[in-house]
Amino acid sequence: MAAISIGNSASRDASSSNNVLPPSAGGELSPELLARYAGPCPRYTSYPTADRFKDLGAARAGSDAGSEPKPWDALQDIQNLSLYVHIPFCRSLCYFCACNKVITQQYGLASSYLDRVLSEAQWYRQKTARAPVTQLHLGGGTPTYLNDGDLTRLVKGLGEIFALSSGDDVEYSVEADPRVLELETLDTLRELGFNRLSMGIQDFNPEVQRAINRICSPKQVRALTEAARERGFGSISYDLIYGLPGQDVASLERTIDTVVGLAPDRIALYHYAHLPHRFKAQRLISSDLIPPPQAKIDMQLAATKRLTEAGYRFLGMDHFARPEDPLSRAAESGNLARNFQGYTLMPADALVGLGASAISYSRDGYWQNHHGQKEYATAIAERGEAIWRGWQMDSDDRERQWLIMELMCHLRLDKREAERRLGAPFAKYFAEDLLRLEPLKADGLLLETPENLVVTDRGRWFLRNIAAAFDRHLHLGASAAQYSRVL
Numbered sequence: 001m002a003a004i005s006i007g008n009s010a011s012r013d014a015s016s017s018n019n020v021l022p023p024s025a026g027g028e029l030s031p032e033l034l035a036r037y038a039g040p041c042p043r044y045t046s047y048p049t050a051d052r053f054k055d056l057g058a059a060r061a062g063s064d065a066g067s068e069p070k071p072w073d074a075l076q077d078i079q080n081l082s083l084y085v086h087i088p089f090c091r092s093l094c095y096f097c098a099c100n101k102v103i104t105q106q107y108g109l110a111s112s113y114l115d116r117v118l119s120e121a122q123w124y125r126q127k128t129a130r131a132p133v134t135q136l137h138l139g140g141g142t143p144t145y146l147n148d149g150d151l152t153r154l155v156k157g158l159g160e161i162f163a164l165s166s167g168d169d170v171e172y173s174v175e176a177d178p179r180v181l182e183l184e185t186l187d188t189l190r191e192l193g194f195n196r197l198s199m200g201i202q203d204f205n206p207e208v209q210r211a212i213n214r215i216c217s218p219k220q221v222r223a224l225t226e227a228a229r230e231r232g233f234g235s236i237s238y239d240l241i242y243g244l245p246g247q248d249v250a251s252l253e254r255t256i257d258t259v260v261g262l263a264p265d266r267i268a269l270y271h272y273a274h275l276p277h278r279f280k281a282q283r284l285i286s287s288d289l290i291p292p293p294q295a296k297i298d299m300q301l302a303a304t305k306r307l308t309e310a311g312y313r314f315l316g317m318d319h320f321a322r323p324e325d326p327l328s329r330a331a332e333s334g335n336l337a338r339n340f341q342g343y344t345l346m347p348a349d350a351l352v353g354l355g356a357s358a359i360s361y362s363r364d365g366y367w368q369n370h371h372g373q374k375e376y377a378t379a380i381a382e383r384g385e386a387i388w389r390g391w392q393m394d395s396d397d398r399e400r401q402w403l404i405m406e407l408m409c410h411l412r413l414d415k416r417e418a419e420r421r422l423g424a425p426f427a428k429y430f431a432e433d434l435l436r437l438e439p440l441k442a443d444g445l446l447l448e449t450p451e452n453l454v455v456t457d458r459g460r461w462f463l464r465n466i467a468a469a470f471d472r473h474l475h476l477g478a479s480a481a482q483y484s485r486v487l
């Protein structure tokens with residue numbers, strides 16, 4: 001496949017400090033370039049990445065004595081808060097799935113899990129000082145596995161503990177499985193204040209759907225999309241995956257054309273990482289059906305071409321949005337932020353994650369709950385919280401976290417601002433990191449001026465690789481093999 005241009009930003013002066021978009025130079029994306037950067041790399045939903053987290057048992061044990069610093073101590077000082085609730089239950093198994101989920105038809109398990117989530121929320125009641133909640137996200141699993149009564153019980157229960165804000169200047173989002181989402185549930189979600197809906201589509205090709213055990217027609221998705229719009233959901237997002245078993249360029253293009261016809265506001269186009277040694281469900285997929293690496297590259301190029309020609313703007317890190325969508329506008333004005341759910345408009349000072357495997361953060365670090373249902377339930381019963389592991393950040397972590405977020409969200413780093421924060425010359429502090437960037441600069445992924453590092457249009461595809469150059473922990477000896485491939 002020939003190189004295509006993915007540039008959709010106007011040409012700007014890379015040295016201008018007001019420039020929030022990358023220059024259009026270097027927008028060509030070739031199979032050779034994609035292949036060069038396709039290897040394993042962290043996704044940087046956090047820095048340091050979750051595989052660095054350490055058991056926080058000692059910090060927890062010292063919590064009464066106050067002897068050890070704990071990342072959740074900083075919750076006392078926050079001005080606003082994000083909440084995430086992990087609902088791990090699903091009715092059937094999708095074979096590609098790498099999520100922390102429980103496949104069950106026993107609804108009682110979900111109901112008692114909800115009791116534990118609300119009990120865990122109580123543990124945070126005093127710690128968050130009733131800071132207003134500006135974001136609430138239900139993820140899974142399948143959050144709409146919960147019946148309408150339990151969805152209401154969850155949100156009302158959270159409202160008794162936290163200062164839930166209302167109105168459309170807050171982001172309340174829910175991940176939905178279109179195969180099992182009822183119109184009545186959309187009514188309930190809207191009444192509870194949800195204004196963003198994200199649907200897992202993956203692919204519309206029936207053969208691919210059979211291979212991943214996830215059958216869902218465009219008709220179902222269309223009906224739900226229209227119903228959600230009628231009910232006032234302000235943003236509808238679809239998740240798509242390329243590299244699935246049985247997919248090829250032509251079938252993916254047909255899926256993209258159908259998706260474009262349904263006109264979601266946002267699209268996430270993820271790469272399927274086939275790791276059957278890590279994820280048991282994936283052993284149900286025949287490896288023979290997995291497209292070879294070159295075919296995946298061709299799919300990514302073809303899907304991107306289709307989406308950008310249809311008017312979607314590529315934001316970076318797998319995400320596309322219509323130009324009029326607030327995320328696109330935030331990207332234009334340099335106000336995009338990022339959290340565990342991807343790009344966001346409203347980063348809060350802290351995130352409290354509730355439920356099994358949920359991750360929380362504050363300015364001082366991260367903490368994650370136990371994964372397993374049994375461990376989670378036991379911990380909540382014994383201690384009221386289920387914290388397993390995490391990371392207390394030092395000053396170097398903070399600066400690198402800031403730098404990585406600047407590059408991923410604003411596609412630019414102001415070196416003078418970095419120096420103000422560091423109290424040291426940028427080139428000296430990051431001497432080794434800048435050396436690692438040299439090949440990426442030579443490939444046109446970013447430009448360096450005296451004032452800035454600027455990600456090019458081409459470089460937006462390789463934000464993970466650019467960020468990795470600044471990941472001190474990665475270069476202290478981790479094996480890259482544990483991360484998913486970029487392609």
Ligand code: SF4
Nearest residue numbers: 090093094097099141
């Ligand atoms: S992909 Fe979603 S619905 Fe399917 S098993 Fe995984 S979490 Fe459940």
